[in-house]
Amino acid sequence: MTMVRAGVVPGRRAAWYGVAAVLVTAAICGGMVGAFGVNRVFTGLLLGIAAGIALLFLLFGRDGVVLTEDSIVRRTPWGAETLAWDRVVAGRFALDEQARWSLALDLNGGQEPHGELVLLSIPPVVKPIANAYDMRKREQVNEIRGMLRGKRIPVTVLPEIADALTRHWRLAPPTHGDTAR
Template structure:
């Protein structure tokens, strides 16, 4: 079975990554202006913006949850951890506190949870690349959990919408 990439970057960490990107932008722009004079402000801002965007993208790309045959790897730019499959009690597809649909794993210790996916409610058929990628992720995660024999609970409204609009059948018991 292929590895599955998932993960949700919390708002606080997203803000932190954007702040780092902004600081890189300002730093590079300031350095170029200091080296070449005030006539290079526009060049400094442009080069700084490229550097800042690259830094931000690198941080977001490194922040991922990867489901593999051997375990679940939780990575951020500054640390990583491995969650063995035997710590996973169940999966659930429910509403989160922001009204989005969240696919999360319940872990054995301390009632911890690991959010794999957070998507806006599905109200129509796949209409673009974002919808297609999220549909693929839901299918891949579900297949991985099924292969690992981890039960998945899906709210009836979510199951009905996924079945109707994205043609993802509700989970079945084995």
């Protein structure tokens, strides 16, 4: 079964994850100092930081969107929502409010009358692949486009984005399932 992992953690939720990690670090450090004295503050900090980082990995790892052949699953650390593919009206690859490239799905129905599900948000591509981050994002764009093309969901791609993806990342230009604006 084909499965594509995507999703963008909103800034506010990411900030709460950071606050939770700091609180865990402080609690473990404080507990260590309380139990064993001030001489164990660095041991407490080390254990607290390790636990805080583990918590961040757990929270960010659980938060995301998983696209499967059957459905779309929007996950958060405290729950999951399954969306049917028939709720997807179209996709678009455009600029977002922070001048980043955003690949999003437009949804209808559900609890809100119309909604958007952001699958990917990346800085504009201005050069060929230079590192593992670029390679992973290129793979994600390609996997998501392939999944949407297989589901026959039209995707609008801004011409400058399509041109940069073709020129720098060697991704095929928009075809029958994609449309350029």
